[in-house]
Amino acid sequence: MNRTLSRDTPTLVNESVTLKGWVHNRRDHGGLIFIDLRDHTGLVQLVFNPATTQDFALAGELRDEFVIEVNGKVVARDETLKNDKLPTGTIEVVVQSLRILNRSEALPIQPFSDEQQANEELRLRYRYLDLRREKMQTMLKKRAAYYKTIRDYMEEREFTEITTPILANSSPEGARDFLVPSRVHEGKYYALPQAPQQFKQLLMVGGVSRYYQIATCFRDEDPRADRLYGDFYQLDLEMAFVEDGETVRQIMEPLITGLVTDFAGKRLSQPSVPRITYREAIEQYGSDKPDLRYDMKLVDMSDIYVNSEFGVFKNAITGGGLVKAIRVQNGVSLSRSQIDAFTDIAKREGAGGLAYLMIEDGEVKSPIAKFMSADELTAVRERLQANEGDAIFFAADTYETVHRVLGKLRSEFAAHFNLANPDEVALVWVIDFPFYEWNETEKRVDFGHNPFSMPRGGVEAIRLAEDKLSIVADQYDMVMNGYEICSGAVRNHNPEIMYESFAALGYDSTYVEEKFGAMLNAFKFGAPPHAGCAYGLDRIFMVLTDEDNIREVVAFPKNGSGVDVMMNSPSHVDPAQLSELGGK
């Protein structure tokens, strides 16, 4: 019977065992050979001795990563020979016979070396070797446990797991699709779903009360450190007869807080997850996905400077903008060149420059202090409760620019001063996203998140709104340490509102019927109100396991160019295959 190495062998002293595994390391003393044998449970030392091992010469041929089977006897080591660095260090296996199951060439990377981890491209090219590392093995097992926790949670709450098609339809809004040509229907295409959005809404019409799925989603957009290229996984869910997003939030919140505390062993910054509106998020943190592990709020100073002598600030306010500031504790420690670097960041975000005050030796030191009155300086300090050693950074510009600049600086300062505790997780629900948004590239009003949300106030809200951009949707994101991990909404289940929401953007009913025919049809036949959301599972797992690159938590990720360097995909295909599809 085959035994696992780390788990079984220590319990089998003086017994004969058959072991299989990889040669992890060899120490050849000529007349005596030690092999560390490795399997998925760990290592055990094999001893090859001419006196006890048949065909001892074969052991001399062993090299790293050979796959072998040995028969031998587990023996307790003498006290002086024990190795307390190894869980199996109190025993060893005296080998009687050896069988080489497979040989290995010298490895192109050294996966087991901590000092010289190969660059990521090589690790991905030889991912099957990289996966032999203990860290990656642990990740894979932990990820399976993560999925089980999630499934158990959903099942307990009577969600039904339903899979939806991978060959689906191109969706008009949103990310770039992956297209799949149809062989049977020449000239027509399937698209891989960016999310099972429409299918899950149709399941609601189909009488499913609560649906969930660990869904594969496909998007052809450039990746980031926290965003995979191509395919990724979402916990997708939807609930019928729900008209308020708060219901969804309350059902799902304990899953995430439980994953943080019980699964990842981390501490929640706040025991209950706060709700802030999109508007509050922008105005207080300069971001719709703020990291709430640290405070550093954006504070409005416009009333202080509206009549100021300092033209830069005053003009921003009288021009319709505003002046805001953040307090950076211990900011006086920043060097001139560091401040220059932060100034460059501010400029990249659209600021004209970066004004600041340093509170040092009981006085305010700053290149701009001389333009400000004593009252102004006092008022600013008091409002920010700025103390000795603090620095105050300003932005004076339009509403959008001020919040974008200070929001960026807020996270940059936090990174510089290590304000985010890595053992802590801050969750927040950002609610009430705008239904429409201004699309600067195309100079027109567009859907904010997606066209499937229910505007607050229903069809009247769209018809009566003087400013379309003021319409709010019952739409919400969950944010974890500054990462968007969930997005959801109360859906629009009413065809009339659907037509109206598109009409407000200038689309006629024909357009809507063409793009969303299936949904519109279905909604005619007694569609229940429904709401739901989708969690980005790879990204959550990344945060829970302290990784800062999402590819570290995926077995076979594609690289930043969308290439699988191990499988060499994408690749050319046989012309015969193409001609079957009607291609050239």
Add this chain to the structure above:
RNA sequence: GCGCCCGUAGUGAAGUUGGCCUAUCACGCCUCCCUGUCACGGAGGAGAUCGCCGGUUCGAAUCCGGUCGGGCGCGCCA
């Protein structure tokens, strides 16, 4: 598509104010020695036209231009 950074033996690094570079070190690999190692040890050896192309120069791993590949960010991601 744009910006910033990176590219030196199989791997990880050093060298990058031009010449002490006939490119250094460690790990790995090969040969030989070694019966208690566990980062085994010892002796020896192979292995790099410094991503590629072009330019400047008496002279380029080093400077310049281009190009390819990679990372991060922006755009994009309903």
